[in-house]
Structures are given as C-alpha cells and as structure tokens.
Amino acid sequence: MKISxxxxxxxxxxxxxIGCVLLLGRGLPSGVPGPGKPRESSFYALGTFxxxxxxxxxxxxxxxxxxxxxxxxxxxxxxxxxxxDLARIGARAGRGSVSVPADLEGLxxxxxxxAQASGGAFxxxxxxxxxxxxxxxxxxxxxxxxxxxRALRLVxxxxxxxxxxxxxxxxxxxxxxxxxxxGGIAKGYAADEALRLLRAGGVNSxxxxxxxxxxxxxxxxxGRPWRLGVQxxxxxxxEALAALDARDGESLVTSGAYERHLDTxxxxxxxxxxxxxxxxxxxxxxxxxxxxxxxxxxxxxxTALYVRGLPxxxxxxxxxxxxxxxxxLPDGRLVATGGLRARLIPLRPGLxxxxxxxxxxxx
Amino acid sequence: MKGRRAPGRFLLRRxxxxxxTGVLLILGVSLAASLAVRPxxxxxxxxxxxxxxxxxxxxxxxxPLEPGVRVERTVRSPGGTxxxxxxxxxxxxxxxxxxxxxxxxxxxxxxxxxxALCLPHRVEIRVVGGPEPGRGEKGGAPxxxxx
Numbered sequence: 330m331k332i333s334x335x336x337x338x339x340x341x342x343x344x345x346x347i348g349c350v351l352l353l354g355r356g357l358p359s360g361v362p363g364p365g366k367p368r369e370s371s372f373y374a375l376g377t378f379x380x381x382x383x384x385x386x387x388x389x390x391x392x393x394x395x396x397x398x399x400x401x402x403x404x405x406x407x408x409x410x411x412x413x414d415l416a417r418i419g420a421r422a423g424r425g426s427v428s429v430p431a432d433l434e435g436l437x438x439x440x441x442x443x444a445q446a447s448g449g450a451f452x453x454x455x456x457x458x459x460x461x462x463x464x465x466x467x468x469x470x471x472x473x474x475x476x477x478x479r480a481l482r483l484v485x486x487x488x489x490x491x492x493x494x495x496x497x498x499x500x501x502x503x504x505x506x507x508x509x510x511x512g513g514i515a516k517g518y519a520a521d522e523a524l525r526l527l528r529a530g531g532v533n534s535x536x537x538x539x540x541x542x543x544x545x546x547x548x549x550x551x552g553r554p555w556r557l558g559v560q561x562x563x564x565x566x567x568e569a570l571a572a573l574d575a576r577d578g579e580s581l582v583t584s585g586a587y588e589r590h591l592d593t594x595x596x597x598x599x600x601x602x603x604x605x606x607x608x609x610x611x612x613x614x615x616x617x618x619x620x621x622x623x624x625x626x627x628x629x630x631x632t633a634l635y636v637r638g639l640p641x642x643x644x645x646x647x648x649x650x651x652x653x654x655x656x657x658l659p660d661g662r663l664v665a666t667g668g669l670r671a672r673l674i675p676l677r678p679g680l681x682x683x684x685x686x687x688x689x690x691x692x
Numbered sequence: 693m694k695g696r697r698a699p700g701r702f703l704l705r706r707x708x709x710x711x712x713t714g715v716l717l718i719l720g721v722s723l724a725a726s727l728a729v730r731p732x733x734x735x736x737x738x739x740x741x742x743x744x745x746x747x748x749x750x751x752x753x754x755x756p757l758e759p760g761v762r763v764e765r766t767v768r769s770p771g772g773t774x775x776x777x778x779x780x781x782x783x784x785x786x787x788x789x790x791x792x793x794x795x796x797x798x799x800x801x802x803x804x805x806x807x808a809l810c811l812p813h814r815v816e817i818r819v820v821g822g823p824e825p826g827r828g829e830k831g832g833a834p835x836x837x838x839x
C-alpha cells in the first residue's frame with residue numbers, strides 16, 4: 330500500500346522513539362565529557378609498585394615526566410644503590426663532605442628538622458642499624474646486642490652536617506661508618522615531585538600511589554573527591570578500615586609493622602626501628618596514618634609518630650600545624666586528631682573512631 | 693470512510709490510524725522490553741569483576757571472575773616463576789619461587805581494589821571492575837589505600 334505523506338511524522342516519531350529506547354537500554358555514557366580520557370602509568374620504583382592516574386589535556390606527557398623524575402629520585406637517593414648520592418656521602422663519612430644537588434640538600438634539611446622535632450624518633454642516619462637487621466631483604470636476621478650497640482654509635486642525626494653557601498650545597502657525616510637511609514621520607518618526596526610535575530604539565534585531576542604513599546591533585550574526573558583509604562591490617566592489601574575524601578594537594582601516608590617484618594623463633598620483628606633502642610619499635614600501635622599538604626613531611630612524620638607512639642606522638646604532631654594523624658590500636662580503636670576525625674568514614678563494621686586527647690589531656 | 697486532506701489540516705485516514713496505533717504499540721513494547729532487560733546488560737566499564745595479571749606494570753591478561761571460570765596461568769619473569777589460579781570467583785597466587793612467598797600467603801582476592809604483589813618478580817594480580825558501590829555512602833570504596 331502506498332504510504333501517505335501524512336505518515337511521515339509518525340515514521341519519524343517511531344525512528345526517534347526507537348533511537349531513545351536503544352539509548353536507554355544501552356545506558357548513558359558515564360563521566361563528564363572532558364579533554365582527554367583518564368590515563369594511567371604503573372611501574373616499579375623506590376622498591377615498590379607505583380601507580381599514577383591522571384587526566385588533562387597533556388596528561389600523557391606529564392605522566393612521563395613524573396615517572397622519569399621518580400626514577401631519578403630512586404637512582405640518586407636510594408640507600409641501596411652504590412652510585413647514588415647517598416652512597417657518595419657515606420663513602421666520605423668521617424673524612425669530609427661532598428657536594429650534593431640542591432634538591433637532595435633540601436630533602437636532607439627537612440629530614441633533619443623532623444629528626445630534631447621528634448628527638449631522633451625519625452633519623453636519616455639510621456642506615457648502619459637498618460642494614461644490620463636487613464628486614465625486608467634476604468639477609469634479615471636478629472643481630473646480637475653487641476652488634477646493635479656498635480651500630481647505634483653510628484646513628485646520630487646531629488652528625489649530619491649540611492652547608493649551604495655561595496658554592497654548591499654540601500653534606501657530610503662526622504664519623505666513619507655512618508650512612509644515610511631516606512627510606513622513611515623518599516616516597517613522600519617522590520610523590521611531592523610527581524604532583525609538582527603533573528600540575529605544571531596541565532593535569533587537572535590525578536591520584537598518585539607510590540607503594541601506598543598517596544597524593545591527590547584536584548578531584549576525580551567525574552568531579553567527586555578522590556577517596557583515600559587507610560589499610561585494614563587484618564584484610565588483604567587494598568581493603569580499607571576507614572577512608573576520607575581528600576582535598577586538592579593532600580597526601581595520606583601510613584606507617585605500620587604489618588607490611589614488612591621478620592618472623593623468626595615465634596616472634597615478629599617490624600621493619601620500623603627505634604633509633605633509641607636499636608630494636609624494632611614497639612609503640613603499642615598497629616599503624617599511624619598522617620594527612621597533610623606535603624607528602625615528604627607526612628611520610629617522615631608517620632615514621633616518627635609510629636616510633637613515638639601515643640601520647641608522645643601527639644605532642645610531636647602539634648609542632649606541625651596542618652598535619653593530622655590517626656593511630657590504630659591493637660584493640661581496634663582508631664584514635665584521630667580533630668580535623669581528621671571529622672572527615673574519616675568508617676568502613677570496617679563496628680570501627681570506633683575516637684578523638685585524640687588535646688594538650689590538656691581532654692579530647 | 694472518506695478522508696480528504698484539507699490544506700493545512702492534518703486529518704488521518706483510517707490506514708494511517710492503523711499504522712499510528714501500530715507505531716505506538718511497537719514503541720510501548722520496545723520501551724518496556726528495554727527497561728526490563730537493562731539490568732542484565734553489561735554497563736559501560738563492565739558489569740562483572742575481572743582479575744588482571746600484570747608483569748612489570750603492564751596488564752598481560754584479564755580473566756573474568758565468574759562462577760564456572762577456572763584458569764591456571766604460569767607467569768615467567770626475569771626473577772622467576774609465579775603460578776596464578778582463577779576459580780570460584782577469586783584470583784590468587786598458588787605458587788612462586790620468590791624469596792619471601794608473601795604473594796602466595798596473601799590468599800584469594802575477589803573484591804575490586806584488592807591486589808596481591810610479588811615484588812621480587814614484579815608480578816601483580818588485582819581485581820577490577822564490578823558495579824561501583826554507592827559513593828557518598830558509608831560503603832563507598834576508596835580509590836586508593838595507604839598502607
């Protein structure tokens with residue numbers, strides 16, 4: 330039969346209706362349309378697995394720059410590599426100083442500031458002690474008390490001298506046999522550098538994860554805040570007991586003994602050593618998480634707070650305004666400073682988040 | 693029935709009315725059917741969870757973690773060998789010749805975000821995908837976890 334022209338509008342209606350129905354069935358496209366789709370770079374560096382997600386007009390190039398910088402930091406500031414800047418400083422220990430690039434000098438200065446503020450709980454000169462225990466390597470063993478005593482004589486942040494003059498900066502260790510170990514601050518520093526390069530590269534949304542050391546830039550591509558979690562030590566890696574929605578530029582770093590340890594003769598020896606005793610720190614904590622604007626500082630503080638424990642750690646934290654911490658206790662309580670407590674979302678069923686006591690002893 | 697088109701008027705003939713009814717019927721049925729089927733369709737981004745195997749930071753294989761899927765993989769890397777098993781909706785390392793064996797001890801993974809790592813061999817397994825839990829609710833899954 331001939332289709333009359335009056336039919337045309339109905340056919341058009343049918344066609345568009347089918348179109349709508351198909352769209353509905355398939356689902357609407359997710360995410361906000363924006364310049365460039367999210368990109369991801371995963372690689373091994375700093376002795377761990379690193380993953381950076383970034384979105385923005387030139388995200389690919391910025392990711393490449395960040396990855397290269399992290400590789401460079403790994404090479405130059407690694408205690409493990411014989412050709413690193415750190416190794417050069419150690420080789421001259423007791424005999425003089427060596428010239429160091431400005432970025433390393435700045436990082437050493439920050440490390441010294443945390444060492445001083447924490448009374449040595451965080452100590453960048455802990456290398457002779459950490460090498461002795463070797464926790465995290467195949468050489469890991471329980472050293473004798475004599476060995477520990479001898480190593481402790483070589484651990485002293487006051488013996489690290491930095492000079493910044495008209496000439497290139499220099500760093501030196503006062504006694505032969507001393508060495509530098511920046512393991513407690515290097516990942517945070519690398520995260521800060523990656524963030525700087527991503528921002529400079531025009532990236533407007535990024536999540537940096539360097540072996541669990543987290544930093545965020547902007548929000549997720551869909552506009553919601555990046556949600557950062559605190560590892561639940563009783564669950565597989567990647568499962569959090571609590572989380573918070575991070576703001577632009579914030580970094581979250583956790584220190585705990587559950588990740589790396591030596592298990593022998595029925596005992597567990599954590600990898601975070603107490604420079605005062607020469608033994609693994611036993612603060613009565615499962616972990617400490619620090620939230621703040623500078624990842625290098627958050628990293629160093631998380632180590633220092635873990636060694637100091639509660640309540641000493643709270644006094645240390647007060648010296649660094651803008652930095653918050655959450656202490657996970659063996660009985661399952663999470664004790665957090667005010668700003669962090671307000672933002673933490675419990676994920677583990679039954680998790681109790683308590684306010685840390687203030688200077689007067691009251692929350 | 694006589695239908696005469698008057699200029700400017702949109703009068704339907706009987707034949708047209710049948711077609712129009714047919715159109716609306718098709719429309720209605722299609723709409724109902726697509727809405728009914730919608731929950732079953734794969735959403736953009738994937739509906740089910742997927743296990744991923746990575747070597748040196750690169751995904752070398754993706755395996756759906758669905759019941760009935762059982763897959764064994766041997767991953768060789770410069771450091772050594774890892775054997776990975778996908779079964780019962782989980783993925784795990786079953787054996788590895790690395791020094792510490794942490795990867796095997798991690799056990800089976802099944803939820804998005806979980807990862808197990810063989811650092812010495814630079815081999816990783818992880819779970820991705822799945823419907824995103826509601827965000828802004830207490831159950832919202834983190835984008836990354838500090839450890």
